[in-house]
Amino acid sequence: xxxxxxxxxxxxxxxRVSLLTHDDRxxxxxxxxxxxxxxxxxxxxxxxxxxxxxTALRLSYPAVHRLVGAExxxxxxxxxxxxxxxxxxxxxxxxxxxxxxxxxxxxxxxLAYLPDVARLEWAVNRALRASDAEPLDPRRLAVLxxxxxxxVRFVLHPSVSLLRVDHPADLVWRAxxxxxxRALSEIDPGSGAARLLVQRLATGVEVHRMGESAWxxxxxxxxxRPLAAALDEAPDTEASALLADHLAAxxxxxxxxxxxxx
Amino acid sequence: MDSHAAAxxxxxxxxxxxxxxxxxxxxxxxxxxxxPAAAWFEVHTENYLGGGSAPACLDAIxxxxxxxxxxxxxxxxxxxGLDPSHLARVRDVVERVEPALVSEHLSFxxxxxxxxxxxxxxxxxxxxxxIVCRNVAQAQDHLKRRILVENPSTYLRFRHSTxxxxxxxxxxxxxxxxxxxxxxxxxxxxxCNHGWDASEYLAALPPEAVGEIHLAxxxxxxxxxxxxxxxxxxxxxxxxxxxxxxxxxxxLFGRVPTLIEWDTDVPPIAVLLEEAAHAxxxxxxxxxxxxxxxxx
Numbered sequence: 001x002x003x004x005x006x007x008x009x010x011x012x013x014x015x016r017v018s019l020l021t022h023d024d025r026x027x028x029x030x031x032x033x034x035x036x037x038x039x040x041x042x043x044x045x046x047x048x049x050x051x052x053x054x055t056a057l058r059l060s061y062p063a064v065h066r067l068v069g070a071e072x073x074x075x076x077x078x079x080x081x082x083x084x085x086x087x088x089x090x091x092x093x094x095x096x097x098x099x100x101x102x103x104x105x106x107x108x109x110x111l112a113y114l115p116d117v118a119r120l121e122w123a124v125n126r127a128l129r130a131s132d133a134e135p136l137d138p139r140r141l142a143v144l145x146x147x148x149x150x151x152v153r154f155v156l157h158p159s160v161s162l163l164r165v166d167h168p169a170d171l172v173w174r175a176x177x178x179x180x181x182r183a184l185s186e187i188d189p190g191s192g193a194a195r196l197l198v199q200r201l202a203t204g205v206e207v208h209r210m211g212e213s214a215w216x217x218x219x220x221x222x223x224x225r226p227l228a229a230a231l232d233e234a235p236d237t238e239a240s241a242l243l244a245d246h247l248a249a250x251x252x253x254x255x256x257x258x259x260x261x262x
Numbered sequence: 263m264d265s266h267a268a269a270x271x272x273x274x275x276x277x278x279x280x281x282x283x284x285x286x287x288x289x290x291x292x293x294x295x296x297x298p299a300a301a302w303f304e305v306h307t308e309n310y311l312g313g314g315s316a317p318a319c320l321d322a323i324x325x326x327x328x329x330x331x332x333x334x335x336x337x338x339x340x341x342x343g344l345d346p347s348h349l350a351r352v353r354d355v356v357e358r359v360e361p362a363l364v365s366e367h368l369s370f371x372x373x374x375x376x377x378x379x380x381x382x383x384x385x386x387x388x389x390x391x392x393i394v395c396r397n398v399a400q401a402q403d404h405l406k407r408r409i410l411v412e413n414p415s416t417y418l419r420f421r422h423s424t425x426x427x428x429x430x431x432x433x434x435x436x437x438x439x440x441x442x443x444x445x446x447x448x449x450x451x452x453x454c455n456h457g458w459d460a461s462e463y464l465a466a467l468p469p470e471a472v473g474e475i476h477l478a479x480x481x482x483x484x485x486x487x488x489x490x491x492x493x494x495x496x497x498x499x500x501x502x503x504x505x506x507x508x509x510x511x512x513x514l515f516g517r518v519p520t521l522i523e524w525d526t527d528v529p530p531i532a533v534l535l536e537e538a539a540h541a542x543x544x545x546x547x548x549x550x551x552x553x554x555x556x557x558x
Contacts, residue, residue: 005422008390009341012373012382019378030385032419034457035489041418044493045380052379086377089335089348090311129312158313200314 003029018042019049020085053081056091061098061121063176064114076105092129096122113167113189117176120169120196120207123161127200130159135250150228150261154221154246155254159200162219166193170207199251213237221246228261277302277328277362277474279517281541283534284332284524290319293327298531300327300538302362304521307333310359311351320359330363330474330521331356335377338397338411339370339384349404356405363474363519365410365443366401368394368431383416386423386430394430398438410473411435412443415451415480415494427452428466441473444515446508447500451480451492464511472515477508477541478523497526500537508541512548520545 006014014026019042028038054077058065065073080101086094099118102108135157141149168191175183195215198207210218213234220230221243231239246252282302285293287309292298303323310317323329335348356364369381384390402409413431425433435442444467453460479498483491500508500522512518522537 003421007341008339008385008387008393011385011420012339012341012370015382016373016376016378020376030420030422032421036485036491038418040485044417044491045378045382048380049378056379086379087375088345089337089371089377090308090351091379092309092312129314129316132313132318 006030015042015045019046020082022046050078050081052091053077053086053094057081057095057098060092060095060125061118063121063173064098064102064118066176066179067111067114067117067172068108072107076102076108079105092125095125098122113169113172116165116167116169117173119165120163120173120198123163123196123198124205124207126161127159127198127205130157130200133157133253136247136252136254138244138247141247141255147261148257150226151258152227152255153224153258154252155224155256156222157199157251157253159205160222160251161198162215162222163196163198164193164215165196168192168194170194170196170209173207199249201249214242217242218246222251226258226261275328275360275362277330277519279519279545281520281522281538281545282328282330283522283531283538285323286525286528287316288528289531290316290323292531293323294319297326298535300531300535301542302328302330302519304330304332304363304523307331307352307355307364308335310355317355317358324359328362329359330365330519331359331361333364333366334381335371336366336397336401337371338366338368338394338401339382339390340372340397341370341393342372342374344397344400345372349401352401353405356407363410364405364407365412365474367412367414368427368434369414381414383414383418383420385420386425386427388424391425391430391433394434395437398434398440402438402440408439408441410441410443412445412476413448413452415445415448415455415492417455417491417493419456426466427458428463432466432468432471435468435471440471442467442471443474443476444472444511444518445476445478446511447476447478447480447504448494450501450504450507451494454490454492460507461510464507464514467514469515472511472518475508475511475515475518475520476523477504477520477537478525480504495526496523499533500540505540505544509544509548512544517545517549 018024018027024039024042031038031041054074057077080098084097099115102118103115108114167189168187171187195210196207197210214237217230217234217237217239220233278301280301282304283300285303285305310320333352367381370384371378411434431442449460449463477500478496479500480492480494483493485491520541522534524534
């Protein structure tokens with residue numbers, strides 16, 4: 001067995017492999033085994049690694065956890081962690097890929113709506129921890145000429161996002177968090193797509209459904225397209241009322257003027 | 263600002279040499295509503311990196327209490343160096359909170375671009391010492407302040423280690439000017455796990471560098487063959503043997519700000535305050551019996 005003194009870099013990479021894949025060949029020869037084998041000692045760190053990350057996922061995905069149960073969740077989390085270990089030290093950032101992972105995770109295949117619930121929970125997490133920013137004061141728009149208003153491009157508040165999912169993930173999410181099994185059983189998972197707006201308010205994160213046309217207008221605005229172009233996206237929308245809603249709810253923090261209104 | 267208010271504000275900008283408690287999310291509301299008589303609070307830096315309600319609560323708490331930021335993610339032991347984006351995020355929190363103390367660990371958490379979600383042990387070698395010193399110095403430069411570095415609890419040692427951990431820590435402090443966060447529970451846990459003499463460990467630390475003490479509970483895991491491993495889980499009251507070792511530390515270091523940490527099955531703040539009161543009594547006893555150490 002190779003026992004030449006490793007550099008710190010070599011040792012740390014070998015320990016990484018040991019923690020992620022349970023392959024101790026690169027590390028065990030360097031570990032003092034007094035009274036306990038290297039594998040037993042490494043297991044302490046492997047356990048912490050798995051349990052810290054499983055807890056982080058459970059805190060970020062409480063509805064998914066509730067829907068599949070603790071045992072299933074922990075099993076899925078272990079597979080996920082091995083495939084997608086965290087890349088930075090902020091565990092609030094960890095788990096973004098869980099929805100995609102779940103859509104390919106065979107044991108969860110019977111719960112077709114599960115990846116969409118995970119997508120929504122991730123959007124909720126992002127909203128919860130997004131940077132703070134002062135909302136745009138609507139009076140700043142009042143001084144613009146009509147031609148200028150057509151060219152307005154809004155800057156979205158960091159806590160606001162839009163999400164389109166194929167299943168009624170919002171209904172499932174709410175019922176799961178409220179532990180309302182009756183409501184859960186009454187949801188038709190095949191009832192179609194949901195277009196959702198997610199935003200952090202002072203009272204918590206709000207998720208609300210939008211109609212297709214309102215969503216198209218809103219999506220164009222949130223993507224930073226000029227107001228006139230957003231109106232073209234959804235001509236049948238109550239645009240001025242929607243825009244007033246967005247402004248009143250503090251969904252924008254700033255605006256600029258596009259060179260053209262298209 | 264009148265002189266009384268100015269004095270209060272100044273008092274909240276430094277950590278008193280008293281017993282504080284680790285503040286976790288479950289305590290936020292209680293602290294804001296009932297304003298418990300805690301001497302100071304310490305929070306985990308990585309829990310406040312974004313916006314929203316958690317940092318807003320901390321802002322409010324910071325107006326009334328001294329606050330210390332305790333990090334777990336800078337990975338001073340990484341051969342690959344510090345993650346500049348994480349360091350920048352930590353600096354944002356430090357600028358927002360203006361904490362009285364900032365601390366981190368003598369360990370590593372990063373390798374091969376992966377965050378390993380634990381405070382992993384370093385080989386105690388000259389190479390590792392150089393790398394830790396370089397990373398600590400970089401962090402102190404970037405944050406524009408002195409950092410305290412904490413001794414970890416460990417469950418394995420490396421064969422090629424050549425420097426006792428206590429000497430390694432003392433040398434990091436000497437070379438970088440950082441302070442030492444002496445975790446008495448970690449010393450006890452590591453000493454039991456590796457057959458070290460905990461008193462010798464304490465006595466080897468430079469008293470003038472010790473800026474804070476940590477206390478917490480640990481579990482005793484019984485393995486087959488009657489073997490025992492102590493694990494630092496921060497999930498119970500401080501063990502009697504650790505209180506004894508703490509009294510020894512106070513006799514050596516004088517009055518030092520002391521923190522009660524609890525991270526697993528976190529209890530109501532009243533339980534933490536009971537533990538803090540016990541620490542405070544020991545601080546006062548040490549003071550009356552060992553007044554000369556106070557100048558430190």
